[in-house]
Amino acid sequence: xxxxxxxxxxxxxxxxxxxxxxxxxxxxxxxxxxxxxxxxxxxxxxxxxxxxxxxxxxxxxxxxxxxxxxxxxxxxxxxxxxxxxxxxxxxxxxxxxxxxxxxxxxxxxxxxxxxxxxxxxxxxxxxxxxxxxxxxxxxxxxxxxxxxxxxxxxxxxxxxxxxxxxxxxxxxxxxxxxxxxxxxxxxxxxxxxxxxxxxxxxxxxxxxxxxxxxxxxxxxxxxxxxxxxxxxxxxxxxxxxxxxxxxxxxxxxxxxxxxxxxxxxxxxxxxxxxxxxxxxxxxxxxxxxxxxxxxxxxxxxxxxxxxxxxxxxxxxxxxxxxxxxxxxxxxxxxxxxxxxxxxxxxxxxxxxxxxxxxxxxxxxxxxxxxxxxxxxxxxxxxxxxxxxxxxxxxxxxxxxxxxxxxxxxxxxxxxxxxxxxxxxxxxxxxxxxxxxxxxxxxxxxxxxxxxxxxxxxxxxxxxxxxxxxxxxxxxxxxxxxxxxxxxxxxx
Amino acid sequence: xxxxxxxxxxxxxxxxxxxxxxxxxxxxxxxxxxxxxxxxxxxxxxxxxxxxxxxxxxxxxxxxxxxxxxxxxxxxxxxxxxxxxxxxxxxxxxxxxxxxxxxxxxxxxxxxxxxxxxxxxxxxxxxxxxxxxxxxxxxxxxxxxxxxxxxxxxxxxxxxxxxxxxxxxxxxxxxxxxxxxxxxxxxxxxxxxxxxxxxxxxxxxxxxxxxxxxxxxxxxxxxxxxxxxxxxxxxxxxxxxxxxxxxxxxxxxxxxxxxxxxxxxxxxxxxxxxxxxxxxxxxxxxxxxxxxxxxxxxxxxxxxxxxxxxxxxxxxxxxxxxxxxxxxxxxxxxxxxxxxxxxxxxxxxxxxxxxxxxxxxxxxxxxxxxxxxxxxxxxxxxxxxxxxxxxxxxxxxxxxxxxxxxxxxxxxxxxxxxxxxxxxxxxxxxxxxxxxxxxxxxxxxxxxxxxxxxxxxxxxxxxxxxxxxxxxxxxxxxxxxxxxxxxxxxxxxxxxxxx
Numbered sequence: 001x002x003x004x005x006x007x008x009x010x011x012x013x014x015x016x017x018x019x020x021x022x023x024x025x026x027x028x029x030x031x032x033x034x035x036x037x038x039x040x041x042x043x044x045x046x047x048x049x050x051x052x053x054x055x056x057x058x059x060x061x062x063x064x065x066x067x068x069x070x071x072x073x074x075x076x077x078x079x080x081x082x083x084x085x086x087x088x089x090x091x092x093x094x095x096x097x098x099x100x101x102x103x104x105x106x107x108x109x110x111x112x113x114x115x116x117x118x119x120x121x122x123x124x125x126x127x128x129x130x131x132x133x134x135x136x137x138x139x140x141x142x143x144x145x146x147x148x149x150x151x152x153x154x155x156x157x158x159x160x161x162x163x164x165x166x167x168x169x170x171x172x173x174x175x176x177x178x179x180x181x182x183x184x185x186x187x188x189x190x191x192x193x194x195x196x197x198x199x200x201x202x203x204x205x206x207x208x209x210x211x212x213x214x215x216x217x218x219x220x221x222x223x224x225x226x227x228x229x230x231x232x233x234x235x236x237x238x239x240x241x242x243x244x245x246x247x248x249x250x251x252x253x254x255x256x257x258x259x260x261x262x263x264x265x266x267x268x269x270x271x272x273x274x275x276x277x278x279x280x281x282x283x284x285x286x287x288x289x290x291x292x293x294x295x296x297x298x299x300x301x302x303x304x305x306x307x308x309x310x311x312x313x314x315x316x317x318x319x320x321x322x323x324x325x326x327x328x329x330x331x332x333x334x335x336x337x338x339x340x341x342x343x344x345x346x347x348x349x350x351x352x353x354x355x356x357x358x359x360x361x362x363x364x365x366x367x368x369x370x371x372x373x374x375x376x377x378x379x380x381x382x383x384x385x386x387x388x389x390x391x392x393x394x395x396x397x398x399x400x401x402x403x404x405x406x407x408x409x410x411x412x413x414x415x416x417x418x419x420x421x422x423x424x425x426x427x428x429x430x431x432x433x434x435x436x437x438x439x440x441x442x443x444x445x446x447x448x449x450x451x452x453x454x455x456x457x458x459x460x461x462x463x464x465x466x467x468x469x470x471x472x473x474x475x476x477x478x479x480x481x482x483x484x485x486x487x488x489x490x491x
Numbered sequence: 492x493x494x495x496x497x498x499x500x501x502x503x504x505x506x507x508x509x510x511x512x513x514x515x516x517x518x519x520x521x522x523x524x525x526x527x528x529x530x531x532x533x534x535x536x537x538x539x540x541x542x543x544x545x546x547x548x549x550x551x552x553x554x555x556x557x558x559x560x561x562x563x564x565x566x567x568x569x570x571x572x573x574x575x576x577x578x579x580x581x582x583x584x585x586x587x588x589x590x591x592x593x594x595x596x597x598x599x600x601x602x603x604x605x606x607x608x609x610x611x612x613x614x615x616x617x618x619x620x621x622x623x624x625x626x627x628x629x630x631x632x633x634x635x636x637x638x639x640x641x642x643x644x645x646x647x648x649x650x651x652x653x654x655x656x657x658x659x660x661x662x663x664x665x666x667x668x669x670x671x672x673x674x675x676x677x678x679x680x681x682x683x684x685x686x687x688x689x690x691x692x693x694x695x696x697x698x699x700x701x702x703x704x705x706x707x708x709x710x711x712x713x714x715x716x717x718x719x720x721x722x723x724x725x726x727x728x729x730x731x732x733x734x735x736x737x738x739x740x741x742x743x744x745x746x747x748x749x750x751x752x753x754x755x756x757x758x759x760x761x762x763x764x765x766x767x768x769x770x771x772x773x774x775x776x777x778x779x780x781x782x783x784x785x786x787x788x789x790x791x792x793x794x795x796x797x798x799x800x801x802x803x804x805x806x807x808x809x810x811x812x813x814x815x816x817x818x819x820x821x822x823x824x825x826x827x828x829x830x831x832x833x834x835x836x837x838x839x840x841x842x843x844x845x846x847x848x849x850x851x852x853x854x855x856x857x858x859x860x861x862x863x864x865x866x867x868x869x870x871x872x873x874x875x876x877x878x879x880x881x882x883x884x885x886x887x888x889x890x891x892x893x894x895x896x897x898x899x900x901x902x903x904x905x906x907x908x909x910x911x912x913x914x915x916x917x918x919x920x921x922x923x924x925x926x927x928x929x930x931x932x933x934x935x936x937x938x939x940x941x942x943x944x945x946x947x948x949x950x951x952x953x954x955x956x957x958x959x960x961x962x963x964x965x966x967x968x969x970x971x972x973x974x975x976x977x978x979x980x981x982x983x984x985x986x987x988x989x990x
Contacts, residue, residue, distance in 0.1 A: 083549070084547075084548065084549040090548070090549075092548070097548065100548075102542075102547065102548070102549070103542065103547070104542050104547070104549075104550075106549055201551060202549070202550070202551050203549040203550070204549055205548040205549045206548075206549070206789075208788075209788035209789045210788035236553065237551060237553060238551050238553075239551065239552065239553045239554065239789060239790050239791050240788075240789065240790075240791060320785060321785075321788055323583075323783075324581050324583050324593050324783070324785070327583060327585065327591065327592035327593055328546045328548070328590065328591045328592050329548075330585065330587075330592060332587045332651075333545060333546070333547075333590065334547065334548070346587060346649065347585075350585060370783065373583070373783035373784075373785055374781055374783060375781045375783070378783075378785070382785060
């Protein structure tokens with residue numbers, strides 16, 4: 001019998017649609033897989049067994065009634081714990097929201113349900129999506145299925161590891177500085193950050209509002225595109241959502257899979273291909289560039305001189321916004337409350353709650369952000385960072401006048417051992433060196449596996465102009481058609 | 492403190508006041524600023540809330556177009572320039588009535604800037620500069636239980652009602668207003684009154700100070716003539732037009748006594764007390780508040796279309812000041828009479844009464860006379876006295892038709908206020924109609940003449956004034972329901988005397 005957990009999302013949907021298998025069978029297979037391996041991987045914070053089986057039954061009933069089901073009906077999806085799920089715990093990887101069951105669904109989850117996908121549960125993440133290794137989760141780290149002693153990337157390590165461990169064929173992540181792409185890179189999976197405003201943030205617990213972008217994660221490019229199509233598009237509940245149709249990413253992925261990139265101009269970002277990346281990463285990247293050239297793509301070098309300031313600008317903008325976004329976690333209306341013994345003042349209870357509820361990285365960023373927004377420092381920090389952001393955007397616009405897409409490695413290094421970078425925040429921040437510029441610009445970018453370095457996956461990043469998400473899918477699918485997909489050793 | 496305050500005349504002889512006003516107006520939009528929750532006043536606590544106005548994790552604001560339109564119309568009515576591009580900003584501070592622990596407001600990019608409002612004080616026009624008009628969200632309401640003061644300090648419990656959280660709030664800030672001298676308190680009051688009338692005429696808020704839909708903070712400072720402006724204080728909790736005037740006056744007196752004693756004014760927030768008319772210091776903040784304003788990243792910038800703004804401007808209603816000038820002419824009132832109508836807050840009421848059929852003179856008589864007296868006695872706004880313009884017109888119609896005399900009309904009015912129905916209903920139900928049946932009256936007159944032969948003789952002998960006693964007697968037997976003029980005529984007729 002076919003192992004249902006090894007199939008692609010497209011294959012599962014096809015089997016469910018024809019009745020060769022049922023959504024319940026598919027769901028049960030994945031729940032069984034989670035039960036078998038998640039103790040080792042710890043991709044999930046919450047598995048919604050009942051909810052998943054109920055959703056699967058509903059899909060089977062609708063099929064039996066002859067209803068026209070969508071292209072992903074019956075396919076299980078794991079959702080990063082940053083998105084609200086009605087009645088299902090949502091912690092954002094933080095103690096401060098332990099036990100909180102939101103009274104409403106995020107738009108993404110609402111669309112997933114409407115599409116007949118089956119939500120398996122909520123995946124682990126760095127607390128409030130701040131981190132690049134999932135080690136900052138208040139509920140313990142997720143482990144990389146390629147090597148359980150190594151990190152799965154972050155902040156969406158749970159969503160990426162769930163795919164690599166065959167616990168789910170699809171998952172949802174959120175990308176503020178690389179939190180979809182970098183975990184994708186280090187777990188050998190595909191992760192796409194859509195254009196900012198292309199996917200709704202309604203119900204996404206905010207880290208940095210001007211950067212946060214929910215997006216699809218999958219084991220192959222077409223599956224990612226199918227998921228992207230389902231979750232994307234305008235949402236009137238998010239004022240920053242773009243009122244335009246989703247670019248046809250599915251068609252683009254299919255076109256790319258044909259392996260022809262004739263007429264496509266790709267720009268290698270010279271700032272990201274010199275020193276700073278591991279030799280093994282660079283070697284895999286160079287080989288992939290050659291492979292793309294063989295498919296007909298024209299390769300040119302493009303300099304983006306301001307990209308080198310992206311990391312410092314990001315570490316002012318994101319913490320500034322987070323210092324304000326996280327103010328609402330005060331123990332008054334929801335979540336954790338500490339010290340409310342009838343003798344302490346409101347201020348003391350708020351303070352004790354936040355002291356106990358937030359982890360060290362979250363506190364660090366709240367402090368940096370509070371400082372950067374302070375009167376007298378605003379212009380020098382937040383204001384200056386916004387100017388840098390404008391310059392980075394100009395680098396992108398100038399580059400896209402010359403090329404269709406920019407390419408680079410996704411992250412400078414392969415999965416590192418758990419604990420290797422927690423002592424030095426800056427070493428951790430470097431993991432997002434190549435992914436952050438895109439977030440500051442707002443365009444789409446995708447990470448697709450392109451090879452191995454010392455037995456560990458290397459990610460290839462394709463960055464496209466805003467609302468040209470289809471372009472990156474075409475290139476990603478073309479690359480995948482020539483380098484293939486990567487399977488981790490059995491757990 | 493037992494400091495004796497100096498006399499007001501002496502204060503304004505020595506010091507020059509500078510005032511400034513910050514007014515918050517809750518807009519009467521159907522829904523809140525960022526979500527679809529209803530905005531009506533009242534309602535069980537925490538029933539008009541959703542994830543957005545509760546600031547639940549993940550929720551996002553979406554701006555209410557009706558609120559933006561209302562703000563632009565207020566700006567236009569106040570002669571402001573409307574920004575072609577502006578943004579919302581976050582004002583960060585922790586307080587439990589603010590669900591997100593930041594308020595979405597506007598900071599250095601307000602929607603409307605640089606306007607003015609002309610107000611009349613003692614027949615003079617004073618032009619008040621408007622610094623800015625911006626849009627923000629209201630907070631919830633906190634109820635502190637168990638403390639002596641009803642404030643957060645000393646309270647054992649604090650309850651928060653978020654029904655009000657997220658209601659659109661417009662802030663209107665004046666430029667500093669120097670040069671008003673002794674009239675400063677009246678100018679402040681006249682400004683808030685005029686602003687209230689302007690906003691009411693736009694139909695964007697019910698601007699009721701007692702319900703908090705119009706709230707006012709008053710800035711006051713004093714300086715010696717020719718010197719720089721003094722340190723200002725900001726007085727909050729000013730909840731009526733009268734309080735605006737009293738708060739400025741009280742703060743001027745207090746500051747003068749501090750300055751007279753060689754002290755200096757602390758820049759602080761003060762709290763106005765309706766009962767004593769004094770101000771006391773607000774909660775002192777150990778450190779200056781840093782609101783860490785930054786552009787609200789959850790909202791796109793506002794760029795009102797210039798054609799739309801022009802349309803809104805063209806569609807503005809006749810503003811109160813111009814309307815008053817027109818009405819004054821139509822009603823034939825002197826400046827002074829018009830001023831008293833305005834001061835009584837009776838313009839719209841008289842207008843509506845006239846529209847319902849009364850003459851301007853009669854309408855004015857009722858609203859400025861009997862009804863103003865009752866409003867003052869019971870401490871309510873004239874509009875809330877319990878009588879509608881339609882009732883007043885109907886009542887006057889009964890008087891004009893001879894069915895009620897003034898005394899009976901006042902009794903009927905009592906009935907209207909008591910909720911007994913319309914004037915005509917009350918007249919009929921209570922049998923108050925003037926007795927105009929001459930047969931019945933003649934009998935009463937004859938009875939009175941027979942009972943008072945001495946008086947009757949006096950009248951017959953030419954002392955016509957003595958007839959008053961007979962009139963009184965007839966009125967007594969008819970329980971006041973006779974028309975005194977008719978009674979008098981009848982008496983003289985029966986006694987064969989010319990009136």
